[in-house]
Amino acid sequence: MRGNYTITYHENDIMPARYAKALSYPAGLSVLRHLSSLKPFCFTKTANDLPITYYTVSEHLTELKNAGLVLGSIKQPEDHYCVNYEN
Template sequence: MKRTLETIEYKENTEALAKFAKALAHPTRIAILKHLESQSCCFTGDLVDVFPLAQSTVSQHLKELKNAGLIQGELKSPKIKYCINQENWNIAKSLFQNFFD
């Protein structure tokens, strides 16, 4: 198959969509994103207070969301402040919109 700009873009977009979909495939991660969107930013401990989960479980979900690029963390020693990565969040919304259209 000839690699054109169109096929490269298609591959990159489908891979990005799959990465975002995988990160969103757990109800707790969706809830975390909704919470972060309404709060703009918060610390891991704040999320532990909101969700009936162990701190290690919340941290694992945050790690998955961060690895997918949907959130970003900023070290505020000894805590990490998390917020939505707006650039990637907008890309994800656009990719999902195109997928469902």
């Protein structure tokens, strides 16, 4: 019988898992590759440049940002993102 318990993982295990999750789909790699070829970019322009849907770009940017691979800020009327080269 399983009980309720919490497993605490070391940060050295958590970060690579986040990277793997964010990069596990070709669309995520495509977004990151496109991002790395630009200066900080506007979300709308990038969504229009890639052969994937606006929604898919948004979802993968969220995963990349959650993994720390992308930095972003919301400056109305557009969101701006860039690659986090420190990670």
